[in-house]
Amino acid sequence: MSASPNDNGIDDIDQRILQALADNARISLKELAQAAGLSSPSAAERLRRLEERRIIAAFTIDIDAAALGYPLQAIVRVRPLPGQLHVVQHIIQDTPQFVECDKVTGDDCFIARLVVASMAELDTILDKVAEKAETSTSMVKASPVKRRLPPLSRGR
Amino acid sequence: MSASPNDNGIDDIDQRILQALADNARISLKELAQAAGLSSPSAAERLRRLEERRIIAAFTIDIDAAALGYPLQAIVRVRPLPGQLHVVQHIIQDTPQFVECDKVTGDDCFIARLVVASMAELDTILDKVAEKAETSTSMVKASPVKRRLPPLSRGR
DNA sequence: GTTGAAAGACTTTAATT
DNA sequence: AATTAAAGTCTTTCAAC
Numbered sequence: 001m002s003a004s005p006n007d008n009g010i011d012d013i014d015q016r017i018l019q020a021l022a023d024n025a026r027i028s029l030k031e032l033a034q035a036a037g038l039s040s041p042s043a044a045e046r047l048r049r050l051e052e053r054r055i056i057a058a059f060t061i062d063i064d065a066a067a068l069g070y071p072l073q074a075i076v077r078v079r080p081l082p083g084q085l086h087v088v089q090h091i092i093q094d095t096p097q098f099v100e101c102d103k104v105t106g107d108d109c110f111i112a113r114l115v116v117a118s119m120a121e122l123d124t125i126l127d128k129v130a131e132k133a134e135t136s137t138s139m140v141k142a143s144p145v146k147r148r149l150p151p152l153s154r155g156r
Numbered sequence: 157m158s159a160s161p162n163d164n165g166i167d168d169i170d171q172r173i174l175q176a177l178a179d180n181a182r183i184s185l186k187e188l189a190q191a192a193g194l195s196s197p198s199a200a201e202r203l204r205r206l207e208e209r210r211i212i213a214a215f216t217i218d219i220d221a222a223a224l225g226y227p228l229q230a231i232v233r234v235r236p237l238p239g240q241l242h243v244v245q246h247i248i249q250d251t252p253q254f255v256e257c258d259k260v261t262g263d264d265c266f267i268a269r270l271v272v273a274s275m276a277e278l279d280t281i282l283d284k285v286a287e288k289a290e291t292s293t294s295m296v297k298a299s300p301v302k303r304r305l306p307p308l309s310r311g312r
Numbered sequence: 313g314t315t316g317a318a319a320g321a322c323t324t325t326a327a328t329t
Numbered sequence: 330a331a332t333t334a335a336a337g338t339c340t341t342t343c344a345a346c
Contacts, residue, residue, distance in 0.1 A: 008223075008224050008225040010224065018217070018219065021216070021217045022216055022217055022219075023216075024214070024215055024216075025181040025182060025215035025216050025217050026181055026182060026215040028321090028322065028323085029322075029323060029324095030321085030322065030323085038331075038332095039331065039332055039333080040322080040323070040324085041323085041324070041325085041331080041332075041333090042330075042331050042332075044323075044324075045330080045331085046330095053223060054220050054223050055219065055220055055223045055224060056217050056218070056219065056220075057217075057218040057219060057220040057223075058180070058217065058218040059180050059181035059182040059215070059216075059217055059218075060177070060178055060179075060180075060181050060215075060216060060217070060218055060303075061174070061177045061178050061181050061212050061213075061214065061215055061216070062212070062213040062214040062215075062216055063174065063178075063211065063212065063213060063305055063306065064210050064211055064212075064213040065306050067164075067209060067210050067211045067213075068164050068166065068211060068306055068308065069164040069310055070306050073258075075258060075260055075267050089300050092300065092301060093300060093301055096304075096306065096307045097306060097307065098301055099301070099303065099304055099305070099306055100299075100301055100302070100303050100304075101299065101300050101301035102229075102231060102296045102297075102298070102299050102300075103296070103297045103298040103299070103300055104231055104294035104295060104296055104297060105294050105295040105297060106292075106293075106294040106295075108294060110300070111231050111267075111294065112301065115306045117310070136262075137262075138260035138261050138262040138264060138267065139260060139261040139262075140258045140259070140260055141258075141259045141260060141261060142258070142259040143256075143257065143258050143259070144245050144248065144249060144257050144258075144259055144266070145248060145249055145254055145255070145256055145257035145268065146256070147216075147255065147256050148252075148255055148256075149219055149255070150219065150221050150224055150226050150252060150253060150255055150271045151252045151253065152224065154225055154273070184338090184339065184340085185339075185340065185341095186338090186339060186340085194314080194315095195314070195315055195316075196339080196340070196341085197314080197315075197316090197340085197341070197342080198313075198314055198315080200340075200341075201313080201314090313346105314345105314346080315344105315345080315346075316343105316344095316345090316346105317342100317343095317344095318341100318342085318343090319340105319341085319342080319343105320339105320340085320341080320342090321338105321339080321340070321341085322337105322338080322339070322340080323336105323337085323338070323339080324335100324336085324337075324338085325334100325335085325336080325337090326333105326334095326335090326336100327332105327333090327334090328331105328332080328333085328334105329330105329331085329332075329333105
């Protein structure tokens, strides 16, 4: 009956709740309860605990950048020039077309995702970054894995 | 009164709705209406149209991978060996620790995000990929820009 | 396209197992 | 921890502007 070393305390019911919310975060508690095989109050309590445990970090929306007028996406690797790391970080944070940025180990200090309306806009933004960093840019052609949940159970 | 060339049809009210939902996708229509300065029925209609226009692609959750038992994240650049592109794509799709993958231009065919429980698990997964592709892996140390909305208005 | 009111549906609380 | 029932709240519809 003891939990395995990798047990994260997520049982089958929690898994169904997380998957249902990942598919539609605005689902009603009643539907969520049905998906999980519980009554509404039980589902509400499970949900409350998943938030409390910080397993659910946020309820949010996926925006279609193309539908908003940004048909192009790029992944940019950024290596700041000596002494320019913080400056570069602020440029990225202050440029709203950068919708995601990770600070990583290795030659590239940052790997960031950029959405733009046109190649001209991309050029303008990269010219600005290039004053303080070397960059290497790859245009996104497709996304074979869209953001998905990690494996939910371990060692059960 | 004519719209600018870059107008995407998102007015101030839509912007407030999108931002409120990005902050909490489970907010009630009543609260959403308050955030937008509308009545509940009006907010419901705006929301319906944003979904219909596919500007809102999905309501979803952000999971804290660390809280689920995956404290390590990596960004992996993947260059499949000749003839192995589809094989590599399937390996990535079938390995649930890859939570995101983009197909890009340039030397690297894929750029993917990986969550793992340990360096040993990372090693196992990368060994598997390395049979069919060259890889370059960067560990994520921090995320200065968490997933955020692109600029919502253009040329107003 | 927006408002306000009413009917209906959902959520939450509290008592119970 | 889960269930039922009831009270409270929210959502949706519809008539009106």
